[in-house]
Amino acid sequence: MFLGYIIRRLLYMVVTLWIISVLTFIIIELPPGDFVTTYINRLIQSGRGPADREAYAAQLRRLYGLDQPEFMRYLRWIERMFFYGDFGQSLAWNRPVKDLILERLPITLSIAILSVIFIYLVSIPIGIYSATHQYSISDFFFSGISFLGMSVPQFLLALILMFLAYKYFNLNIGSVFSPKYATAPWSIGKFLDMVKHLWIPIVIVAISSTASVIRVLRGCLLDELRKQYVITARAKGVPEKKLLWKYPVRIALNPVVSTIGWDIPWVISSESIVGIVLNLPTLGPLLLQSLMSQDMYLGGTIVLLLAGMT
Structure with missing residues (x-):
């Protein structure tokens, strides 16, 4: 009886974390643009903007995997996290998320x-x-x-x-x-x-x-x-x-x-x-x-x- 209760609570926790992960991904991706857009805008504001913004943005998106559909990026993030313990690479810090x-x-x-x-x-x-x-x-x-x-x-x-x-x-x-x-x-x-x-x-x-x-x-x-x-x-x-x-x-x-x-x-x-x-x-x-x-x-x-x- 007690073991069954513990198992149910663990299942509830897993489902809750999954729902939170979906909502978090959607909310972060909801604003217009992406990390590359924000990064290039900061370069422009600091006077270090690239000559060909579109080509540079496309290159960065391929490098970071941002050119893939949102659904595929979410699945890759969840798969690496739960099966390999890999939380991904921070785009802003260019370091493993786990280390940060x-x-x-x-x-x-x-x-x-x-x-x-x-x-x-x-x-x-x-x-x-x-x-x-x-x-x-x-x-x-x-x-x-x-x-x-x-x-x-x-x-x-x-x-x-x-x-x-x-x-x-x-x-x-x-x-x-x-x-x-x-x-x-x-x-x-x-x-x-x-x-x-x-x-x-x-x-x-x-x-x-x-x-x-x-x-x-x-x-x-x-x-x-x-x-x-x-x-x-x-x-x-x-x-x-x-x-x-x-x-x-x-x-x-x-x-x-x-x-x-x-x-x-x-x-x-x-x-x-x-x-x-x-x-x-x-x-x-x-x-x-x-x-x-x-x-x-x-x-x-x-x-x-x-x-x-x-």
Whole structure:
């Protein structure tokens, strides 16, 4: 029974990824022109346009296989990906897609994983404290911060924190390493330098979900603390800490645990936006560049990867 459920879910995942791949291919190919058109237009804008544009464009299309029908190009991309593990060659970077993704995937995953950890390490204690100190000054403070975190757009928060980090902490957030550690081998110093740069994108990515979890946990715990079994246990002299952790907190955490299912996709998608704003070496800016240049193999692979991760 359980094995059958797992098999069905895997089949659903395969079908979903296939549908996403089709839609991604269609959307990237939908604008007029192709990668060659975009590339030649950039050459013309920079004053390096070819003398015979049509002949040069036809030559590039034959070189990159863009002269074939869209259906054949899609089948070739899917066949190489699923049967040979070959994600194709990036047209814009002239490098294997796999190499470009592997360079940026560790930082992307680090930000996503640390953001999820940050969400629950911060939100659970604050949510419990706010519920047990209802209408106190600290409760109003945390509630205000929560509403602010849910309402301020991430790109605006990213710009504000980037300015403050540069002005008061002398941190350049356009990279995850200081210049002296950029090409250095891994060491404790390089790791600490990375952590020093990563805390800003982690806070930006996690702030909205953290605020949401605080409000959910606070509301659920307040409901539990008003129930009859808590009032009865308190009347019988059960110590407050034991009473709090025995049942109310455990029950109130159930809705919080269920939010992990949508927090992870939210964190991954948010990381892409924050990476673009802060110009971090993550998958987000790479995806934007590939879409702008109509680099189908790179953009489509990143979209499929992000869809599989979420």
